[in-house]
Amino acid sequence: xxxxxxxxxxxxxxxxxxxxxxxxxxxxxxxxxxxxxxxxxxxxxxxxxxxxxxxxx
Amino acid sequence: xxxxxxxxxxxxxxxxxxxxxxxxxxxxxxxxxxxxxxxxxxxxxxxxxxxxxxxxxxxxxxxxxxxxxxxxxxxxxxxxxxxxxxxxxxxxx
Amino acid sequence: xxxxxxxxxxxxxxxxxxxxxxxxxxxxxxxxxxxxxxxxxxxxxxxxxxxxxxxxxxxxxxxxxxxxxxxxxxxxxxxxxxxxxxxxxxxxxxx
Numbered sequence: 616x617x618x619x620x621x622x623x624x625x626x627x628x629x630x631x632x633x634x635x636x637x638x639x640x641x642x643x644x645x646x647x648x649x650x651x652x653x654x655x656x657x658x659x660x661x662x663x664x665x666x667x668x669x670x671x672x
Numbered sequence: 673x674x675x676x677x678x679x680x681x682x683x684x685x686x687x688x689x690x691x692x693x694x695x696x697x698x699x700x701x702x703x704x705x706x707x708x709x710x711x712x713x714x715x716x717x718x719x720x721x722x723x724x725x726x727x728x729x730x731x732x733x734x735x736x737x738x739x740x741x742x743x744x745x746x747x748x749x750x751x752x753x754x755x756x757x758x759x760x761x762x763x764x765x
Numbered sequence: 766x767x768x769x770x771x772x773x774x775x776x777x778x779x780x781x782x783x784x785x786x787x788x789x790x791x792x793x794x795x796x797x798x799x800x801x802x803x804x805x806x807x808x809x810x811x812x813x814x815x816x817x818x819x820x821x822x823x824x825x826x827x828x829x830x831x832x833x834x835x836x837x838x839x840x841x842x843x844x845x846x847x848x849x850x851x852x853x854x855x856x857x858x859x860x
Contacts, residue, residue, distance in 0.1 A: 616757065621858060625777055630710055630749055637753035660792060663856050664767055670762050671859040672800035680851055690774065690827075730823045732768020740768035761857045762770060 617644045619666035621659070624651040631672045681759040684709040688739030691765035692723035697731050704764050706759070708752060713740035768795045770854030772847065773804030773811070773821075778860040782807070783814045785858065790818050797854065799847045800839075801827045804860070812838030822846040 618643070620635050641647045646666070648659055663669055680703050684691040688711065698705045705725060713736075714720055724743055727734055737742035737752070747755065756762055769789045771782060786796045798815070800808055801824035808823050808860060815821065819840040828834060828841065840846070 616755075622823070623778060623825040623860065633749055634753045634756070637750065638757070641755075649780075650781055654781075654784065656781075656788035657791070659785060660769075660794070663769065663789075663858065665795070666856075668757065668759070668762065669856050669858060670756075670764065672764055678852055686778060687802065694774075694801065698848050698851055700848040703767050703848070703852055726779075755809065758860065761770075761851055761854070763851075763859055765855065765859075 616640060616668065617666045618646070619662050619669045620645065620647045621669065621671045622647060622649045622651070623672060626672045628672070634670075677710055678760040679704045679758060680706070681756055681762045682707045682763040683756075683762065684714075685711040685765060687765055688712075689718050689720055689723075692720055692727070694728050694763075694765065695732065696723050696730075699727075699732065703728075704732075706735065707742055708747075708756070709736040709738060709744060710749070711751065713738040714744075766793050766795060767855040768797065768853055770794065770850040770857040771798045772850075772857060772859045773798060773800040773807060774802040775860065776803045776806040779807055779810055779814075782860050783809060786815050786819050796820070797850045798822070799850045800824065801847065803827075803831070805831055805833045808833055808836040808839050812836055820835075822850075 682695040734744040796819040805828040
């Protein structure tokens, strides 16, 4: 399963880290996109539609 | 994706009232909506109690990491990530 | 053509919403934006920036609490429009 976690600029991660870490299993391909550091929106859109599940934190 | 019901998870964090109001509204298209409270126990003010009750009446999943949340199925934070994988859309609030 | 739903419930990410919407449109995706809570404070800015790029709707209840009204280019609605967006979207992001 392809999972995308989008981390927004002002998000306090907290238990978000727990969720991401626990989903990083052999069956899952987890990608983290940090909007504070990366504004490549075309790449982000590609990732959104290439992923089975999308989280925006 | 057709007209099949979607499975939608609303994650409650710091804005409980709006998250619960939204969750109730999301049932209007016949989708399967669940709420996951990962924040503080639900405050019993405003419309929160009514919205929690309505979600129960609509057979929506109600999950919480807080033992104090009456009407919610208790989960540990460790069990939440795998449970969330069941959903089409996840909307953290 | 796939459908992207954007739930806007804060007023912190105007540039990101515009960026994602324009990038999605550039590759042929349909974009629907639903604003509620503090996201309604971005209603006029999003309409000004994304005219013709996205279908924009906002929660009248949230908007009225923030003295937001008569937003040109967006439809005033309720949580029903959010339910429709979530139901029809292939992917949903939240700002």
